[in-house]
Amino acid sequence: MDDEAVYTSPTPRYTQLEALEVDHVLDILGEEAFHIAKAKGWWPEPKSPRQLVQEYLDRGGPDRESLEQLVHDARQTAGTSEAQLIALAHAELSEALEEVRRGEHRMSTAIPQYKAVVEELADVVLRVLNHAHGKSYDLAGAIRAKMEYNRTRPKYHGGKRF
Numbered sequence: 712m713d714d715e716a717v718y719t720s721p722t723p724r725y726t727q728l729e730a731l732e733v734d735h736v737l738d739i740l741g742e743e744a745f746h747i748a749k750a751k752g753w754w755p756e757p758k759s760p761r762q763l764v765q766e767y768l769d770r771g772g773p774d775r776e777s778l779e780q781l782v783h784d785a786r787q788t789a790g791t792s793e794a795q796l797i798a799l800a801h802a803e804l805s806e807a808l809e810e811v812r813r814g815e816h817r818m819s820t821a822i823p824q825y826k827a828v829v830e831e832l833a834d835v836v837l838r839v840l841n842h843a844h845g846k847s848y849d850l851a852g853a854i855r856a857k858m859e860y861n862r863t864r865p866k867y868h869g870g871k872r873f
């Protein structure tokens with residue numbers, strides 16, 4: 712086969728209707744990942760500055776411990792930071808890498824019907840879905856738009872080796 716032919720822009724393998732179904736499934740998965748995370752205490756409801764200060768005073772401030780608690784609460788209730796969400800997705804990728812480094816192809820203990828590396832890759836996707844839903848991002852639309860863009864890119868775009 713002509714090498715260049717492999718790198719031409721293939722036409723979409725899914726119909727417009729299938730694309731909408733994929734969007735819908737991703738939206739549902741994102742919503743579910745978010746609701747599970749929220750039910751486990753992540754994504755706390757934001758508190759107003761007045762609430763935070765009142766709780767600080769109720770704890771008997773001003774003292775260092777109460778003030779530290781105030782700062783901690785303010786950070787927690789400012790909404791889960793995007794840097795934190797991205798770092799947590801990184802952490803799951805690192806867990807996948809560590810599974811590959813072991814070279815044992817061991818099975819997951821949480822979901823024993825799957826290899827541990829697959830569980831960690833699932834964690835990455837769940838983290839990203841949770842992040843996107845929590846920040847009201849149109850992840851499904853962006854994925855399809857990016858795939859369309861990737862379709863138009865040249866062979867080894869950017870001249871990189873891998």
Ligand SMILES: [Mg+2]
Binds near residue numbers: 806830831834
């Ligand atoms: Mg994990």
